[in-house]
Amino acid sequence: MKTNLIRIGAALSAVLVAAPAFAQELTFWSWRQEDRAAYETFIDTFEAANPGITVKFETFEAANYNTILSTALAGGVGPDVMMVRAYGGMENVASAGYLEALTTESVPALADFAAPAIAAESMRSDGTTYAVPFASQTQLVIYNKALFDANGIAEPQTWDELKAAAQKLKDAGVIPFANGTATAWQNETVTFGLGSSLMGKAFYDELMAGTADFTDARFTGALGEVAAVAAEYFPDGFIGLDYPSAQQLFSSGMAGMFIGGSYELATFKTQNPDIELGVFAAPGKTAEDAKLVGLYFDGGYAANAAGANKEASVKFLNYLASQEFGQAFANTLNNISTIPGVTFDNPLLAEVNDLNKSSIPYLMLAHFRYGEPSGSVLIQGEMQKLFAGETAPEAIGEALTTGLAAWYEPFKK
Amino acid sequence: MPQLRMTGRGLWITALIVPPLAFVALFIVYPIVSAFAYAFFDWQGLKRLDFVGLENFHTVLFVEPYRSWTINAFKNNVIVFFALMVLQNGLGFILAYALWRELPGARFHRIAVFLPVVLSTIIVAYLFKLFYHPLFGVVNITLKGIGLGWLAQPWLGQSGTALGSIIVAQAWHMVGFPTLVFLAGMQRIPSEILDAVRMETESEWVKITKIVWPLVAPSATIVFTLLFVGAFNWFELPYIMGGLDGSPFGSTDVLGLYFYRTAFGNVSAGQQDFGLGSALAVLIFIFIAIVAGVITTRLRAREIQL
Numbered sequence: 001m002k003t004n005l006i007r008i009g010a011a012l013s014a015v016l017v018a019a020p021a022f023a024q025e026l027t028f029w030s031w032r033q034e035d036r037a038a039y040e041t042f043i044d045t046f047e048a049a050n051p052g053i054t055v056k057f058e059t060f061e062a063a064n065y066n067t068i069l070s071t072a073l074a075g076g077v078g079p080d081v082m083m084v085r086a087y088g089g090m091e092n093v094a095s096a097g098y099l100e101a102l103t104t105e106s107v108p109a110l111a112d113f114a115a116p117a118i119a120a121e122s123m124r125s126d127g128t129t130y131a132v133p134f135a136s137q138t139q140l141v142i143y144n145k146a147l148f149d150a151n152g153i154a155e156p157q158t159w160d161e162l163k164a165a166a167q168k169l170k171d172a173g174v175i176p177f178a179n180g181t182a183t184a185w186q187n188e189t190v191t192f193g194l195g196s197s198l199m200g201k202a203f204y205d206e207l208m209a210g211t212a213d214f215t216d217a218r219f220t221g222a223l224g225e226v227a228a229v230a231a232e233y234f235p236d237g238f239i240g241l242d243y244p245s246a247q248q249l250f251s252s253g254m255a256g257m258f259i260g261g262s263y264e265l266a267t268f269k270t271q272n273p274d275i276e277l278g279v280f281a282a283p284g285k286t287a288e289d290a291k292l293v294g295l296y297f298d299g300g301y302a303a304n305a306a307g308a309n310k311e312a313s314v315k316f317l318n319y320l321a322s323q324e325f326g327q328a329f330a331n332t333l334n335n336i337s338t339i340p341g342v343t344f345d346n347p348l349l350a351e352v353n354d355l356n357k358s359s360i361p362y363l364m365l366a367h368f369r370y371g372e373p374s375g376s377v378l379i380q381g382e383m384q385k386l387f388a389g390e391t392a393p394e395a396i397g398e399a400l401t402t403g404l405a406a407w408y409e410p411f412k413k
Numbered sequence: 414m415p416q417l418r419m420t421g422r423g424l425w426i427t428a429l430i431v432p433p434l435a436f437v438a439l440f441i442v443y444p445i446v447s448a449f450a451y452a453f454f455d456w457q458g459l460k461r462l463d464f465v466g467l468e469n470f471h472t473v474l475f476v477e478p479y480r481s482w483t484i485n486a487f488k489n490n491v492i493v494f495f496a497l498m499v500l501q502n503g504l505g506f507i508l509a510y511a512l513w514r515e516l517p518g519a520r521f522h523r524i525a526v527f528l529p530v531v532l533s534t535i536i537v538a539y540l541f542k543l544f545y546h547p548l549f550g551v552v553n554i555t556l557k558g559i560g561l562g563w564l565a566q567p568w569l570g571q572s573g574t575a576l577g578s579i580i581v582a583q584a585w586h587m588v589g590f591p592t593l594v595f596l597a598g599m600q601r602i603p604s605e606i607l608d609a610v611r612m613e614t615e616s617e618w619v620k621i622t623k624i625v626w627p628l629v630a631p632s633a634t635i636v637f638t639l640l641f642v643g644a645f646n647w648f649e650l651p652y653i654m655g656g657l658d659g660s661p662f663g664s665t666d667v668l669g670l671y672f673y674r675t676a677f678g679n680v681s682a683g684q685q686d687f688g689l690g691s692a693l694a695v696l697i698f699i700f701i702a703i704v705a706g707v708i709t710t711r712l713r714a715r716e717i718q719l
Contacts, residue, residue: 063679063680064677066677066678066685067677067678067685070685088684089678089680092678092684092685095457096457180547180570181570181661182567182569182570182660182661183656183660184656184657184658184660184661184681185680185681188681235547235548236547236548237547237548237553237565237566237567237570238547238567238570239567239570239571239661240545240546240547240566240567240568240569240570240571241546241547241548241567241570242542242569245546245548245549249548369681369684370684371684372478372479372684372686373478374681374684376681377658377681380658380660380662380681381658381661381662381663382662384570384660384661384662385661385662388570388571388572388661390572403478406477406478
């Protein structure tokens, strides 16, 4: 009896000692503190299908995530798998050689992703992809359905209809737009959420081809229209109104519209579960002009090039690129997954996904954040000046073009 | 000269001195020296590339857009320093004098004046952000309530008022500190001197200018120097109230924010450059060290003169 116990004990401890040798533990870093519960579930699904691999999910503060991540990677204590930002933020980490290059051989599902999504997670210099893109965000106009119905307003088809709708709300004592521009980055959101259709796809294409720059009348004209709407239909003193207050104005029902990203939808629902939301793309001058939303990709999942468990990491990335994961991601996190073929339970998300079919990239983020000064920093400051009446749209076009010429080749003369 | 043998007393002294020296070397000297070293290299993200000599310094001082950012941030720091000199230290002196004269309620006010200093900067920043709120803020509502509605402003959104509004918040927060230092200085003035003055004059003004002010000169040295260092290292309040970009369009930008943005990047810029950031940090450090040194020696000399 006693010897049996000892034998069992010895066998058990042998298993316990040997177990770590079989199990591969992956660390997975993220800035999405608020999504922890959802990710734990996704990971459980993965672990059930891949015995022997465990994944530990760790989150860090969003604003400093890139700093924390690059410091850890530089010090050789980085995670095996991690969320990385898109565009310039991704290049910052990838260019230092910390990320494992991904191919359609290591992650076959990448072949089916939309080209702009892949581009967001690839180096511009050689087109190498470093991450599996996870979500797209859309800059558009969100509105309060109850307030629109009560005032007999339909989704506007032209710029004049948009102004008429705002006027109706104003006459009814409702703040037409909740937005404020004291928080710098909100200026960029407002500019492109409202102005993309006025700028138009032709302007975007010519800008990319290098045949147009920001002094183009289509661009400066759009800025002027946006500023005119802001002056008339944004809250009193909106230039001193910060982002959280603007969100509150909208979710509390004091304002009828909010120019913002699709990421706001979940926030508004949390702040006020009773609110009924609608979305539309801000219209162009005429009803025939294409209604464009500003589209960008949020970030991706990448593997550490120097990680000890690379094989397991790539296996996990393949799961994160699978349709099964994309569907779960869209359903639980209410985000637009970039994985092709995903459907949306939430009708609003389905609508946003439809609007995405007619879009231009969220301009400054997608193309002008690769040098100093970044296009985002410039447009944010310049729009604040415009809203305060301290500059003119033409001067902004000039300032953007000459400012970006410091590093953007096509603008160099 | 007696030789310090590694026995008994000598061992004791060594054992007591080495740990704090090591601590200082590791946590103070090493970071400063390495920041100096970082500034001389080219960086890609957080990866160190080639030695570039003084290029980073040249870039932040003379190459656009860094040049105008540096000048703008520096200019704002100078404004902050002089404004706080008046609002924080000037008011602090007056408050200290009033408290020292034991006006009615001095005991209560002594605590009331010092109380904000104890509050966390975050709390003060959010409090004042609410005060300045364009729609619901106490400031605008009060102005409208007393018929001065035309004075109501989007305080934190205008280039003309944003920095001033944050300075007022800072002065409110920290005015208790110079008050306390000045008050302590005043309480150290020997009563014989005060009795002697009372024989000569009844004028408060003469008392302040001829007796109190000269005799609290050491306190003035301390608060002036600390204010200088504080004003040029200012970060928390503008960060919370204006944001990392010094919103609106750089009017609340200060060297601290500018350094942070340059070295660590921010969401809108997406770039991080340790070399330029370190160069800035080194310049800020040298500037503060030199000027603070000059201020201290000049003020010390003045203490003796007075």
